[in-house]
Amino acid sequence: MSKADLDKLVAQFPSAIVSTHSNCGDDTAVIRSETLLSVMRWLKGSLGFDFLVDLTAVDFLGRDPRFEVVYHLRSMQSGSRLRIKVPVACSEDGPNPAVDSVISIWPAANWQEREVWDMFGIKFTGHPDLRRVLMYEEFVGHPLRKDYPKEKRQPLIRRDYSME
Amino acid sequence: MVFGMPTPDEIVSGAARELRSRPQFPPGFGEDADDDAPLPTEPMTINMGPSHPAMHGTVRIILTVDGETVKEADVQVGYLHRCFEKEAEYATYTQVFPYTDRLNYVSPLLNNVGFAMAAEKLLGISDKIPERAQYIRVLIGEISRITDHLTCVGASGMEVGAFTPFLWMIKCREWLWELLEELTGARLTHSYVRIGGVAADLTDNFAQRLRDVLAKCREAMVDVEKLIVKNRIFRDRMDGVAVISAEEAVAYGWTGPCLRSTGVPYDVRKDHPYLVYDRFDFDVPVGSTGDNYDRFAVRMEEMRQSMRILEQALDQIPAGPFKLDDPRISLPPKSQVYNTIEGMIGHFKQIVDGVKIPPGEAYSYTEGGNGELGFYLVSDGTGRPYRCHVRAPCFILMQSVPKLIIGAGVADIIPTFGMINMIGGECDR
Numbered sequence: 383m384s385k386a387d388l389d390k391l392v393a394q395f396p397s398a399i400v401s402t403h404s405n406c407g408d409d410t411a412v413i414r415s416e417t418l419l420s421v422m423r424w425l426k427g428s429l430g431f432d433f434l435v436d437l438t439a440v441d442f443l444g445r446d447p448r449f450e451v452v453y454h455l456r457s458m459q460s461g462s463r464l465r466i467k468v469p470v471a472c473s474e475d476g477p478n479p480a481v482d483s484v485i486s487i488w489p490a491a492n493w494q495e496r497e498v499w500d501m502f503g504i505k506f507t508g509h510p511d512l513r514r515v516l517m518y519e520e521f522v523g524h525p526l527r528k529d530y531p532k533e534k535r536q537p538l539i540r541r542d543y544s545m546e
Numbered sequence: 547m548v549f550g551m552p553t554p555d556e557i558v559s560g561a562a563r564e565l566r567s568r569p570q571f572p573p574g575f576g577e578d579a580d581d582d583a584p585l586p587t588e589p590m591t592i593n594m595g596p597s598h599p600a601m602h603g604t605v606r607i608i609l610t611v612d613g614e615t616v617k618e619a620d621v622q623v624g625y626l627h628r629c630f631e632k633e634a635e636y637a638t639y640t641q642v643f644p645y646t647d648r649l650n651y652v653s654p655l656l657n658n659v660g661f662a663m664a665a666e667k668l669l670g671i672s673d674k675i676p677e678r679a680q681y682i683r684v685l686i687g688e689i690s691r692i693t694d695h696l697t698c699v700g701a702s703g704m705e706v707g708a709f710t711p712f713l714w715m716i717k718c719r720e721w722l723w724e725l726l727e728e729l730t731g732a733r734l735t736h737s738y739v740r741i742g743g744v745a746a747d748l749t750d751n752f753a754q755r756l757r758d759v760l761a762k763c764r765e766a767m768v769d770v771e772k773l774i775v776k777n778r779i780f781r782d783r784m785d786g787v788a789v790i791s792a793e794e795a796v797a798y799g800w801t802g803p804c805l806r807s808t809g810v811p812y813d814v815r816k817d818h819p820y821l822v823y824d825r826f827d828f829d830v831p832v833g834s835t836g837d838n839y840d841r842f843a844v845r846m847e848e849m850r851q852s853m854r855i856l857e858q859a860l861d862q863i864p865a866g867p868f869k870l871d872d873p874r875i876s877l878p879p880k881s882q883v884y885n886t887i888e889g890m891i892g893h894f895k896q897i898v899d900g901v902k903i904p905p906g907e908a909y910s911y912t913e914g915g916n917g918e919l920g921f922y923l924v925s926d927g928t929g930r931p932y933r934c935h936v937r938a939p940c941f942i943l944m945q946s947v948p949k950l951i952i953g954a955g956v957a958d959i960i961p962t963f964g965m966i967n968m969i970g971g972e973c974d975r
Binding site: 405406407408410432433434435436438440441452454458461465488489490492493494497501514515516517518525526532 | 946
């Protein structure tokens, strides 16, 4: 359905594209993270992808680059859809990986980027309010990372010991 | 002197300090006895929630109010986070269905259908699902949509003082849930849909019973509208409150009845028809102003359209199998499991290993009760999802709540929140 849009994107930014596929009917482009904002601005401005449907991430532990941030876009005019993926590298115990925030293009990215930060520890450069959204502020770690054990428990207990 | 008690001097200085910190009146204040001069005010921070009797679900809003006007709002969700996406990575695809029941728990079957369709898209069997199964999915999905809207409209009405409509609508919901209970065995968490079809065929007199219930629901909805549509209190609380424009709604990622209330006719069932929705004649109601009343009216009309779809589906539903006949995807019948070695092994392999889905990724989207319900699945070739992400419509709606309530009164939060229809299970996952 939006194969034409995918071809236009490849023609416009040949150097930004890492790979493309249309498996299961979902047209997908993997782009370099440094070109994210220019590609997204062009997609919204020139191809009319004015609706950010969904923003999430996947942790491919053991693969380099380790993370992928996934954007699902839709054009309200033509109804066509496109998936953009951005690989994000992360060193073993280095700083948190970072990618540009698209909140200036689609305000809908606000909480979704906060959720990805909360769950995967990927920072969004330029996000005005990057706090945890589902977990509490005292939580340590990022639970949807593959190296976060499912059985790990972090109860939030506040006790006042001053009376003892 | 008692230790810790303030000395008389301290008390005096404390009083003096308090006197000094009182608001300074503008020069000339009170001299001309002008009653219209604004009183000096200072902002106050109050907590709404996490446990508030008038809020749906557990959510906390930190409000900065100036008098009755909301100046700032920080919405904090997550109190009902149950690690759905993490748990799903450790469950077989079939075991994820009970978790999806608990996402939007007033329309569980819509979530069931959404997840099943995502898995089927990844398997590449979307076009092989038997027709009868597709019609059954439409039937249970539209019944769930009606129960979802009934709860939303009824509860919001109750919160602005209309208690009787709530009772009538919950009564209708109960009739529909009784019907679903008879069909699926559970009143609320049905887990009725499977990859490749549904768990069981329709019960014998399902069609007639559904028609009877729909007739009763139609009557109840007329009664409800008579009570509240021209009610002064209801209209004053809903009309023109929390207005959002179509452009803003699109920019904030709104979908579902809330987006349609602004006049954007986006409905997944119409724009990207799935299952057999292209065979039904139904309309997509839209609002014009994008206020709370429009969101109410769109939901009321959508229920009527769902009833139209249900009646057409009952007329059209063909006979035939209700699940895909493929031993790699559907469980064998119990008579084979207990009596043949092949059946038993097939059953065992599916329960232990799960349905094997080839590596890949797929995003499947359906029209849920609150908007576009999307499932993004990444498979690594095993029987368990590598990544299962759900695009929860009300999580995305919730992020624009501060925008809606800033500038409104504290009392306006309640109907606004009710019409956004935050479902804690879906928002927090």
